[in-house]
Structures are given as structure tokens and as C-alpha cells.
Amino acid sequence: MARLSRHRALDLRALRLGAWLAWLALASSAATASATDLVGTWHVLVHYRDDNAHDPQQERWDDKVWVFERKGSRLRWTEYPIVVFGDSSGRFERLGTSAASRVPHSWEPNGRQLAQIQQGLEVNPRGSKSKTLRKSGDGWSSASRPAAASASVITYVENWSIEGLSALPVFRREDILGSALSESLEGVTQYATAQIEADGVLRGSFERDSTRHGTFRLLRAGPVENVKGSGKTQSERLFEMWFGDFGKAMLRGETGLQEEVARRIQAGEDVPEEVREELRREIRAAIESHMREQRVDPREHAQEVDRLTRAIEQQILEEGRSFEEIGQMLRDGSLGP
Secondary structure (H helix, E strand, O other), X not given: OHHHHHHHHHHHHHHHHHHHHHHHHHHHHHHHHHHOOOOEEEEXXXXXXXXXXXXXXXXXXXXXXXXXXXXXXXXXXXXXXXEXXXXXXOOEEEOOOOOEEEOOOOOOOOXXXXXXXXXXXXXEOOOOEEEEEEEEOOEEEOOOOOOOOOOOOOEEEEEEEEEOOOOOOEXXXXXXXXXXXXXXXEEEEEEEEEEEOOOOOEEEEEEEOOOEEEEEXXXXXXXXXXXXXXXXXXXXXXXXXXXXXXXXXXXXXXOHHHHHHHHHHHOOOOOOHHHHHHHHHHXXXXXXXXHHHXXXXXXXXXXXXXXXXXXXXXXXXXXXXXXXXXXXXXXXXXXXX
16 A cells, blocks of 8 residues: 555656646747747847958948738738938948948947837838748748749749747848749848847847858847938938048049149140040049948949049039039039939
């Protein structure tokens, strides 16, 4: 009888232990599910190095906002690449009265900036993208293949996916070009979570196109709203961003060509077409060099570069402006692309 009682006691302790372990597993699962419940707004901060940059060891940063919304049985993922802080300290450096350039370092938000993230940021809808994802295993996916009518037709598709929601989520973006006969993967951006902190912050590794490598942090944020417009045109905003301080940097000491042009104009002589073309090339080269110094690719803004080149050329050759006057016009915004 005593032996039977001991067996019952052991069985009872085993049942209690099993129940406790089951509860612990359930609690752990619930905590994980809560940590990876993506619905809401997130601030994404990336620190990385770029193999293709002039200095591959230079630490750089980027940030954006992700918004996840449930749409019936699907998940809507929206990305805003332009984030606006009331306090921009540590993010951009002033180049002139209005122009600014991204500071190349591992920026971290200060107290005021963290408070704004929590309250809700302003975003610029320009450049934003959205995808509706379907449930796929332990995550979500928009995956689809390029559908082309013939071998001569090339299509472009973006696939967005989230995997491993029950453990450590992996956010993946694929850009695919393909035709009826072939498919080529053009680019991949991946955010692989390595840890989920007690407060729900996700941290992990970042990689883009096998050339940018670094880390990311995903922090819950307040709801976003569109940035209030300034009333300025796109060309005016581009000018302030990239050319606002160009007047000081454009003509760092007049070259022999500039001196020749100035002499001809002062003497009332015609400027030969070959000299005009050479001057045009020199102006364009100076503009493109200035943009690269601000880490802006002039090839992506060829129209603005061409318009500003022509505008400067016209002021010099047809309006008789001196190079000093051109610099002042660029600084005060009366001359732009």
C-alpha cells in the first residue's frame, strides 16, 4: 500500500511538472508571438558599410518607417524611405544657408528624437512603396514570378516576404527582371533578426545586393503623418538640397578657360562655339563633382544637372555675368535648375 502511494505521489509530481512545463512553453510561445506581432508602425535604423563606396570602411546610416496593417486575411506592408525629424542633429550637416548632407557615421537617435519616434514621425510619401502579403507558412509573402507574353518581353517584379515569425523574423526584398525564357535576380535586401529584446526591439544583420553589410534595429513607433509641405516646387527643393552652397564651391579659382571667356566678354568679342562647348563641359564637371561630394549620384538627376549647366552658361555668355555674380545668384537662390 505504501509502495502504491509512493507511485501515486511520483505520478502526481510528474503531472504537476508536466503541467508547469506546458504552461512555461505556452507563456514562452505567447511572448514570442507578441514580440513578432508586426501590426503597427516601426522605425527602422540601419548601420552599414558599402563595398562600392570611396571608403569601404566608412560607417554609414539609413533609416525609414515601416507600417504593417491587417487587410482581412492579408498583411499590408508600406515603406516610407524619407523620415522627417523635428530635431535633425546628428543626422545631417549644414552646407550652406539651406543645403544639408547626410552625416557619414553610425547615427543613433538622441532623447528628443526617440521621443518623436514614440509619439509619431512625419514622413514624405514620395518614394513610398506598398505590398499586400499573403500568409505563407510561418510568415507572409507577396512572391510571384515575372509573367511575360513572349521571350522578347522583359518584366520587373518586386517580391517582399517575412519568414520565421514564431522565432526570429527575416524581412526580405527581391527585385527580379525576367522574360518567358529566363529569370535573373537583380537585387536582394535582407534584414535577418538575431535577437528580440524584452521591450520588443528587433536587432539583427542587414545586407543589400551583397555590397552593403551591417546591422539593423526595428523599434515600435507612433502613427505617422505626411510632412507638411513648404509650398516649394520639386526643382526648388532639389536646388536647396544639392546646389544651395554651390556658389562657393563652383569656381575655386578661375581656370585659364574662365579667364579667356571673361576677357572676350569684357572686350565685346564673340565667344567661339568650341570655347562655349569647353566652358559647358567645365561647368557640368564642377556641378557633378559638387554633387558627388554630397554623396549624390549626378546620373540620377541628369535633367537638373543639364538645366543648371545651361542656366549658368547663359548668364555668363549672354547676360555678361561675372563668375562672382553667378556664385552670389546660386547662393541666394535666384539661379537654379
